[in-house]
Amino acid sequence: GNSVTQMEGPVTLSEEAFLTINCTYTATGYPSLFWYVQYPGEGLQLLLKATKADDKGSNKGFEATYRKETTSFHLEKGSVQVSDSAVYFCALRSSASKIIFGSGTRLSIRP
Amino acid sequence: NAGVMQNPRHLVRRRGQEARLRCSPMKGHSHVYWYRQLPEEGLKFMVYLQKENIIDESGMPKERFSAEFPKEGPSILRIQQVVRGDSAAYFCASSPPTGRTLNTEAFFGQGTRLTVV
Numbered sequence: 001g002n003s004v005t006q007m008e009g010p011v012t013l014s015e016e017a018f019l020t021i022n023c024t025y026t027a028t029g030y031p032s033l034f035w036y037v038q039y040p041g042e043g044l045q046l047l048l049k050a051t052k053a054d055d056k057g058s059n060k061g062f063e064a065t066y067r068k069e070t071t072s073f074h075l076e077k078g079s080v081q082v083s084d085s086a087v088y089f090c091a092l093r094s095s096a097s098k099i100i101f102g103s104g105t106r107l108s109i110r111p
Numbered sequence: 112n113a114g115v116m117q118n119p120r121h122l123v124r125r126r127g128q129e130a131r132l133r134c135s136p137m138k139g140h141s142h143v144y145w146y147r148q149l150p151e152e153g154l155k156f157m158v159y160l161q162k163e164n165i166i167d168e169s170g171m172p173k174e175r176f177s178a179e180f181p182k183e184g185p186s187i188l189r190i191q192q193v194v195r196g197d198s199a200a201y202f203c204a205s206s207p208p209t210g211r212t213l214n215t216e217a218f219f220g221q222g223t224r225l226t227v228v
Binding site: 034036042043044045046049089097098099100101102103104 | 115144146152153154156159166167170202204216217218219220221222
């Protein structure tokens with residue numbers, strides 16, 4: 001079945017450090033891929049998405065590229081801020097059906 | 112355009128009582144999803160509904176849990192005879208009608224935090 005595996009946390013970085021959160025997936029067909037972010041006590045917000053191979057999603061300085069050959073969708077940011085502290089979820093959708101989420105990666109940024 | 116609205120935000124129930132969680136999707140959205148999140152864990156899919164139809168309930172426990180999305184009104188997730196293990200955050204999400212679904216993200220509500228005492 002379809003699944004998403006993402007880097008386990010927590011991840012702790014200093015402000016302005018480079019961020020990578022790894023995400024790989026298993027799916028039939030050609031899924032759409034998403035990164036969601038969850039701030040404390042809130043629901044999930046879409047951060048970025050990519051719908052076909054080699055697409056790059058980007059938002060708020062975050063980027064992720066849909067790599068079909070490695071079945072990956074790693075999240076990157078060049079310079080993180082304290083306000084980026086949150087839990088990040090990688091997700092996929094492979095049909096007119098449910099979205100499947102990874103287990104989430106908690107990110108903490110030190111001032 | 113209001114987002115996905117869930118209520119209540121917090122719900123406390125004693126063991127054995129019933130819990131009813133409500134979700135109003137975004138305007139124009141006809142697909143609703145329910146997910147459960149245990150503390151410090153990811154989101155587990157429970158059920159996917161369209162108006163008056165259950166499309167996928169593969170994540171729903173076999174007993175005590177049910178969901179509906181009537182023609183009029185919000186989607187309801189119902190938990191009968193709650194137990195302590197049901198304590199979690201329950202999130203609802205919605206997305207537009209089929210045809211654009213594959214490329215479309217789901218929009219999430221703020222969640223209902225259920226505590227069973």
